Amino acid sequence: MRTFPRLLAVAALAGLITNTPASAQQPARISSSAGPLSVETVASGLENPWGLAFLPDGRMLVTERPGRLRIVSRSGTVSAPVAGLPPVYATGQGGLLDVALAPDFASSGKIFLSYAEPREGASGTSVARARLVEDGGDARLDGLTVIFRQSPAAGGSNHYGSRLVFARDGTLFVTLGDRYSLREQAQDLSVHIGKIVRINTDGSVPEDNPFRSRAGARPEIWSYGHRNVQGAALDPATGRLWTIEHGARGGDELNHPEAGKNYGWPVITYGRDYSGARIGEGTERAGMEQPVKYWDPSFAPSGLAFYTGDLMPRWKGDLFTGGLAGTRLVHLKLDPARERVIEEEVLLTDLGERIRDVRQGPDGALWLLTDDPGEGRLLRLSPDD
Numbered sequence: 001m002r003t004f005p006r007l008l009a010v011a012a013l014a015g016l017i018t019n020t021p022a023s024a025q026q027p028a029r030i031s032s033s034a035g036p037l038s039v040e041t042v043a044s045g046l047e048n049p050w051g052l053a054f055l056p057d058g059r060m061l062v063t064e065r066p067g068r069l070r071i072v073s074r075s076g077t078v079s080a081p082v083a084g085l086p087p088v089y090a091t092g093q094g095g096l097l098d099v100a101l102a103p104d105f106a107s108s109g110k111i112f113l114s115y116a117e118p119r120e121g122a123s124g125t126s127v128a129r130a131r132l133v134e135d136g137g138d139a140r141l142d143g144l145t146v147i148f149r150q151s152p153a154a155g156g157s158n159h160y161g162s163r164l165v166f167a168r169d170g171t172l173f174v175t176l177g178d179r180y181s182l183r184e185q186a187q188d189l190s191v192h193i194g195k196i197v198r199i200n201t202d203g204s205v206p207e208d209n210p211f212r213s214r215a216g217a218r219p220e221i222w223s224y225g226h227r228n229v230q231g232a233a234l235d236p237a238t239g240r241l242w243t244i245e246h247g248a249r250g251g252d253e254l255n256h257p258e259a260g261k262n263y264g265w266p267v268i269t270y271g272r273d274y275s276g277a278r279i280g281e282g283t284e285r286a287g288m289e290q291p292v293k294y295w296d297p298s299f300a301p302s303g304l305a306f307y308t309g310d311l312m313p314r315w316k317g318d319l320f321t322g323g324l325a326g327t328r329l330v331h332l333k334l335d336p337a338r339e340r341v342i343e344e345e346v347l348l349t350d351l352g353e354r355i356r357d358v359r360q361g362p363d364g365a366l367w368l369l370t371d372d373p374g375e376g377r378l379l380r381l382s383p384d385d
Contacts, residue, residue, distance in 0.1 A: 029384050033331070033345055034312040036384040042367075043076040046376035049369040051098035051114075051164075052357045056106060061132075062369065062378065063113070065095030071139055072378060084130065084141035089116040089123035092157025100164040100172075102129070102201060109133065112201075114162040114174065117146075122153035125160045125176050125192075129201065147203030148220070150192040154179040159246075163232035163304075168239045171198050171206050173222065175229035175243060183266045186225050189217035194265060196229065196243065196257050198222040210260030223257035225288065227265045231304030231321050231358075238338055244304050244321050247271035248279060250296035254319075254332070254341065255289070264288040270296055293341045299326025303357035303369070311364030311382060320366060322355025329355055329368065329381075353377070 027040040048065035055061065060072040067088040071079040088096050094116030102110035109131045117126035127148040130141035159177030166172055178186045178194035186194025189211060197220035198209055211217035231244035235256075242256045251271025255263055267280045268288050284290070295301075303322045307315045319332040319341075333343035348355070348368075356371035365382040 027384075028351075030347065030350075032347055034314045034383070037312075038380075038382055038384040039348065039351070040380045040382070041076075041377050042380050043072050043078050043378040044375060045078070046070070046369075046372075046378065048095070048356075048371055048373055049376040049378070050096065050356055050371070051100075052359050052367060052369055052378070053099045053101050053111070054359065054362055055101070058362055060367075060378070061099050061101075061111065063096045063099050064376075065097070066090045067096045067115075069096065069099065069113070069141075076378070079139060082132070082139045082141060084144060085113070086115065086126075086128050086144060086146070087118060089118040089157070091116075091123075094123055094157045094160060097125075097160060097162040098164045100166065103166055103170050110201075111141075112147075112164055112172065114160075114164055116157070116160050116162075117149065119149075119153040122155050123157070124150040124153035124179075125162050125174070126150065127164070127172075127174055127199075127203075147201070148174060148197070148199055150176050151218075152182075152191060152193070154182055154193075156181050159228040161226070161229045163229060163243075165232045165234055165241060167198070167234065167241070171200055173198050173232060173241055175226070175232050175245075177228040178226070178265065183227070186227065186265045187262070187267065189214070189221060189224060192218055192220070194226045195224045196222045196226060196232075196241075208259075222259055223261050223263060225263040225265045225267070226257075227251075227253075227269075230302040233304040233306050233319070235338060236306055236308050237317060240338075242304060242306075242319065244301040246300055247294070247296075247298050249274050249276070250294075250298055252295040252298045252301055253291035254293040255291050258289075262288050263291075270294040271298065292339070293332075299328060299330070300324035301326075301330070302371075303355065303359070305358045305360050305366070307360055307366065309360055309364030312366075320358045322358050322368065324354040324356065324371060327352050327354055329358065329366075 027038040051063040068081040130144035158180035161175040161177035205219040212219040229245040248271040329347040331345040354371040357369040368379040
């Protein structure tokens with residue numbers, strides 16, 4: 001038996017994974033600002049896939065919201081579920097959510113998972129770490145440890161947030177939703193509701209967190225006043241965190257959250273409640289940040305990735321996010337100062353599928369997960385040669 005990092009160079013491992021054939025359909029072709037592109041189905045038959053992370057050998061970890069973690073080969077073979085996962089609250093929007101590799105994965109084999117954790121009649125977003133181990137054709141998680149729990153837990157099954165992003169210094173950003181029924185607490189620094197938190201990989205609090213020394217505040221909090229951040233990425237040019245979050249009826253927001261700042265929810269917003277009623281007191285208030293960009297109507301953004309590859313050079317440095325209700329891929333070009341969106345391009349609307357996650361692969365292509373309860377797909381977007 002060997003731990004996962006020592007197996008990375010063995011390309012033949014992909015053939016050891018339980019065989020689930022990828023879709024045989026021909027790639028779709030689309031026009032874009034990067035030129036003609038091919039949209040290839042690499043794997044299908046996934047159940048509400050949510051998070052995607054690339055292993056050093058090009059294989060992929062994919063979470064399925066009902067509580068399964070899969071390994072997908074470069075050719076699209078889908079493994080049996082990885083053993084040793086924590087129990088999840090797989091109801092509504094809850095379940096197994098994001099996955100990220102530790103910065104030292106090559107030596108430690110550790111991965112991080114975010115998920116809706118069941119807690120005595122309620123649930124809350126939690127983060128666990130474990131070591132990914134492969135033994136022959138089987139894979140499991142060893143030493144699983146919960147390093148963070150959102151507090152308080154809440155009833156209902158909405159707004160878990162749950163994206164994981166490692167900063168350049170090795171600390172971990174975790175996005176936490178307002179749990180829908182607790183939205184007023186997004187302004188309360190004594191709870192984790194509607195926050196972005198920053199923790200060390202063992203769950204401890206970094207010394208320079210903005211509220212570490214404030215009496216009554218949760219020391220993990222990085223920024224607050226968020227509704228439901230389902231996309232987060234680090235700008236490779238600046239090292240700054242960017243996020244995208246769901247508004248209500250209108251008011252989806254793109255932000256670059258900074259330490260200690262208040263992003264307004266639910267006091268200010270560009271959306272309205274689902275009933276049509278006004279939320280809060282308007283769109284501006286002193287001491288509360290404005291979004292980099294907002295959308296009305298909403299398209300329910302999920303997943304966020306900066307493109308840094310050479311395969312599609314016209315897109316280098318640009319942002320991409322998926323759309324759930326909007327069934328689209330959204331391409332955003334930033335200004336040279338990396339402060340404003342200067343162009344927006346909407347792609348893949350003809351697919352008619354909810355796009356849950358967007359990642360750049362080591363091959364320079366864009367990889368997408370489509371959110372479906374039985375036929376979720378892993379797609380590869382690349383130049384149409």
